[in-house]
Amino acid sequence: MTSDPLTTGADARPAGIDGYPGPFPVGRYAAGLRERLREFAHVCVLGEASGVRFGRGPNVYFELRDGDGGIPCAMWRDDFDRSGLTEQDFRDGVEVVAAGGCDYYPGGATASPRFSFRVKQLKLAGEGDLLVQLEQLRRRLAEEGLFERQKLLARPALPKRIGVVTAETGAARRDFLAGLERRGWHGTIVWGYAPVQDRRAAGAIARAIQDLAVVGEVETIVVTRGGGSIADLWAFCDETLCRTVALLPVPVISAVGHHVDRTLIDDVAAICCSTPTHAAEAAVAVDCALARGLLLDHARRVDKRGRAAVLDRARALAALSRAPRDRVAAHRTHLHQKAREMRAASRRWLALRRDNQRRMAAQDIDRKREAAAATVVTGRARLNARAAALTRAADALEARRREALRSHGAAIRGHDPERALERGYAIALGPDGTPLGSAAAVREARDFELRMADGRVPARVREEEGE
Amino acid sequence: MTTQPVSYESAVERLEEIIKRLDTGEAGLRETLDLCREGRELIEYSAGELDAVGKGLEELKLDELIERLEGAAQ
Numbered sequence: 001m002t003s004d005p006l007t008t009g010a011d012a013r014p015a016g017i018d019g020y021p022g023p024f025p026v027g028r029y030a031a032g033l034r035e036r037l038r039e040f041a042h043v044c045v046l047g048e049a050s051g052v053r054f055g056r057g058p059n060v061y062f063e064l065r066d067g068d069g070g071i072p073c074a075m076w077r078d079d080f081d082r083s084g085l086t087e088q089d090f091r092d093g094v095e096v097v098a099a100g101g102c103d104y105y106p107g108g109a110t111a112s113p114r115f116s117f118r119v120k121q122l123k124l125a126g127e128g129d130l131l132v133q134l135e136q137l138r139r140r141l142a143e144e145g146l147f148e149r150q151k152l153l154a155r156p157a158l159p160k161r162i163g164v165v166t167a168e169t170g171a172a173r174r175d176f177l178a179g180l181e182r183r184g185w186h187g188t189i190v191w192g193y194a195p196v197q198d199r200r201a202a203g204a205i206a207r208a209i210q211d212l213a214v215v216g217e218v219e220t221i222v223v224t225r226g227g228g229s230i231a232d233l234w235a236f237c238d239e240t241l242c243r244t245v246a247l248l249p250v251p252v253i254s255a256v257g258h259h260v261d262r263t264l265i266d267d268v269a270a271i272c273c274s275t276p277t278h279a280a281e282a283a284v285a286v287d288c289a290l291a292r293g294l295l296l297d298h299a300r301r302v303d304k305r306g307r308a309a310v311l312d313r314a315r316a317l318a319a320l321s322r323a324p325r326d327r328v329a330a331h332r333t334h335l336h337q338k339a340r341e342m343r344a345a346s347r348r349w350l351a352l353r354r355d356n357q358r359r360m361a362a363q364d365i366d367r368k369r370e371a372a373a374a375t376v377v378t379g380r381a382r383l384n385a386r387a388a389a390l391t392r393a394a395d396a397l398e399a400r401r402r403e404a405l406r407s408h409g410a411a412i413r414g415h416d417p418e419r420a421l422e423r424g425y426a427i428a429l430g431p432d433g434t435p436l437g438s439a440a441a442v443r444e445a446r447d448f449e450l451r452m453a454d455g456r457v458p459a460r461v462r463e464e465e466g467e
Numbered sequence: 468m469t470t471q472p473v474s475y476e477s478a479v480e481r482l483e484e485i486i487k488r489l490d491t492g493e494a495g496l497r498e499t500l501d502l503c504r505e506g507r508e509l510i511e512y513s514a515g516e517l518d519a520v521g522k523g524l525e526e527l528k529l530d531e532l533i534e535r536l537e538g539a540a541q
Contacts, residue, residue, distance in 0.1 A: 158517070187520035211533075215536065301486050302510065303503075306503035
């Protein structure tokens with residue numbers, strides 16, 4: 001009889017509760033519980049991940065839930081890495097299938113016990129699973145170097161014949177033609193029609209690509225279709241198709257889905273384009289209309305340079321042939337120039353000399369003028385001295401003359417009748433004012449005047465005197 | 468001595484080199500004449516390549532092309 005790990009060792013314990021075995025030490029019970037839980041069948045469970053935690057410890061923790069409930073999960077990091085998922089793939093909200101079984105961590109004196117579903121293997125469910133498979137295949141092809149082979153092929157900028165793998169009916173075909181029209185490209189398109197819708201189309205697509213590559217003269221192959229879900233585009237992630245493209249000697253341009261879609265053929269192709277229109281522009285790198293204009297310009301420039309080169313040399317030769325004559329003319333010109341310079345120099349010298357002479361004469365005149373001025377000053381001083389002497393002599397002479405005149409005047413005044421009048425004498429004056437010098441004259445005049453010093457007095461000779 | 472270009476883009480690339488060299492004015496007469504002759508050949512080649520994709524769009528199905536090639540072989 002085997003003992004129950006949950007209830008062994010129950011002896012020598014305090015009394016329990018009626019109706020319940022035990023009491024048992026809880027650590028031993030927890031260890032027994034772990035063993036019992038680990039005996040549960042290992043299963044796969046499906047649910048949505050939440051609370052995903054990548055810590056620094058050895059475990060990845062998360063919960064798996066659906067509408068009816070959930071369980072806490074733990075997964076060793078090594079097991080997670082082996083699952084092929086990355087931290088980016090495994091995030092909250094993704095639906096996963098987890099394989100494993102129940103486990104229980106009994107904890108310890110300080111560590112908390114914990115129930116978890118120990119996950120041994122993990123994979124994304126639904127579309128997520130497809131994406132994981134795609135990433136795994138992408139990594140494998142990349143490691144084999146298959147992404148580089150197409151990119152090393154030389155791509156013609158102006159192919160004459162382009163092979164196109166696409167659906168016979170569809171917008172991609174129309175858009176591709178419109179893109180070529182914009183390039184002005186009117187070469188030959190070889191259509192390799194193939195179904196492009198589901199994953200079973202991969203074989204037909206690969207065959208069409210191979211046929212286009214071997215049929216000859218197809219210089220570039222374009223594989224294109226419109227957008228869709230990853231399931232719709234799955235054919236373009238087919239490993240065989242991608243390996244076929246990678247090893248093809250003709251460059252392949254892929255334009256599958258919209259720019260957000262990234263199929264595996266986009267990685268192996270020489271160029272990956274977001275739309276059929278872009279694929280057309282990538283297939284024909286040359287804008288034909290623009291190139292024609294550019295070529296015309298190049299032709300003109302080459303022609304112009306060629307003509308110019310010949311003309312330049314012809315001109316140079318003509319110049320050389322004229323060289324001797326031009327040399328003599330140049331010498332003549334030089335000589336004339338020198339003669340003009342000499343003449344000018346001579347004129348300048350004469351003018352300079354004339355100026356010097358003028359300057360010297362002016363200086364001589366100035367000196368003489370200054371000497372004459374000095375002489376004038378001396379003469380003027382001497383003249384002034386003489387004039388002063390003359391003045392003095394004239395003054396003395398005048399003084400002498402005045403003295404003589406005064407003495408003559410005094411002498412004359414001594415004889416002046418007026419002085420006699422002043423002494424009381426009178427003068428008899430005739431009617432005409434003439435002095436009457438004699439008594440006879442007075443008698444004859446009869447009427448006369450007596451002039452005294454202080455006035456005149458009329459007088460008459462008495463009759464008896466007169467008779 | 469000129470060599471036949473292997474592609475349109477190599478022809479245009481060489482043509483641009485030639486024009487660049489001619490534009491420097493450093494090439495001698497002999498070199499200039501040689502470059503002009505090579506340039507004219509490249510222009511003819513490039514124009515031919517452009518003409519080849521300018522005559523009109525031709526659309527063939529893969530099967531039609533195979534039939535045509537097989538017919539030509541017989």
